[in-house]
Amino acid sequence: MSALELPASPPADAATPVPRQRDKGTRWVSAATVAALLFSWWAVTHLGWIDPLFLPGPGAVLAKGWELLNQGYMDVSLWRHLGASLGRIGIGLVAAVLTAIPLGLAMGRQRIVRGIFDPLIEFYRPVPPLAYLPLIVIWCGIGELSKVLLIYLAIFAPIAIATASGVRTVDPARIRAAQCLGASRAQLLRHVILPSALPDILTGLRIGLGVGWSTLVAAELIAATEGLGFMVQSAAQFLVTDVVILGILLIAIIAFALELGLRALQRRLVPWHGQSH
């Protein structure tokens, strides 16, 4: 049996570099695609095929970006718009993490808690946040509170659900082993269940942040006086296309950075995730 297993292992090891090379190849294709897109953007605007009112060139957008950084758009600096958006999602995120993770842990461990909150969360989660934004505005006014509340609700559900399912799928043998080593209920939660559920919690966080960011920008399009969504919306009303494009690019870049940041966090916090054990 062992004699059969031995020759089988080297090819398995040798096989690992191949996907990596393929990965590298994929990356080159992706980079080339982006470069081609940027080039055609530059080409069609430089050759004057498209009216700058509809599509300003990359150079013009960059120049506008520099101007916005220094002078701001309509007397409000770009930093302030950025800060407003990031501040809202930051507060919503912190509040959601602080409440959703404990609730998710309780839902995963206690059948009664799960019975109470599961239908509530499952009821509001599939509703697009913008659909209940009007109700939040009626209840909480048009100020910061309603926007933060909206993002909070959008982030809360995925984190709570992911935490609860992570807790429920903890290997029972792992819990038994800790009990045999003398773990109390609190120690089980702190030393075994919470770390075991961490990969799922981080996945919930990634999903939540994605939903939260798109909800925020959409909310700012409707009801705000500052923020990236507001900047894009008000620039569109005056046909300032370069600011619109710049705003969209910034929104995309921030979403991308959030995703990359969370992936890095995942690699750092749960390096064992996806390993054979």
Added chain:
Amino acid sequence: MATLELHRVSAHYPGAAQPVLHDLSLQLGPGQLLVALGPSGSGKTSLLNLIAGFVAPSAGRLTLDGQAVHGPGADRGVVFQDDVLLPWQNVLANVAFGLQLAGVSRRQREAKARELLALVNLTGFEQRKVWELSGGQRQRVGLARALAADPRVLLMDEPFGALDAFTREQMQVLLLNVWRRTGKPVFLITHDIEEAVFLATDLVLLAPHPGRIVERLALDFGRRHSAGEPARAIKSDPAFIATREHVLAQVFAQQPQLEATP
């Protein structure tokens, strides 16, 4: 030194009419390595779960040093079939985990963990990640972790069942060394007949439906190995082979349908 006693113990699965274990009595004391051997369905794992405290007996008494056993606890260390190490901790922290739970200071518990890693021949592996270890190394970490909490008895649930034949033999020898050096009573369950005969000082044969003891044997092959005789010499000794064949016949007698399959 500790004594574990099972007095006329029975166990039921919730809702099942027939008991998993019926009227079973056992004693495990200092210097003993008790092996429970039986086909699947004979209640081996249920027996271990009873002793570990994961399930309560439906009848009978279960005591450790005269005190009734209630629920799992650090006085009974368990080594599981699949190592259930914590992947977010390195090897040293895994071994020290029981002491950490007991509130032992970092310096003390790490010193103790190093001592136990040396006992299972894993010195130098302290900082390794758990997922970088082979199956046999993981089981050795599991053994060191169970011993670190200084349990009064050591329970082992088919600990070498998932290992390949070479590693299994090495682990059996390692277990005998650890058992001799720590002096702890060991309760081991297995379905590997050769392993059972080689390791046991006391062998109990279980039969299924309901799980019960059909034969008890006092053996000395493990002690002979501890006294210096090489494992291969013992396993090719006619006395060993005769005992193995006797046990094999007993197990087959309990499961006649197995004889038909080659």
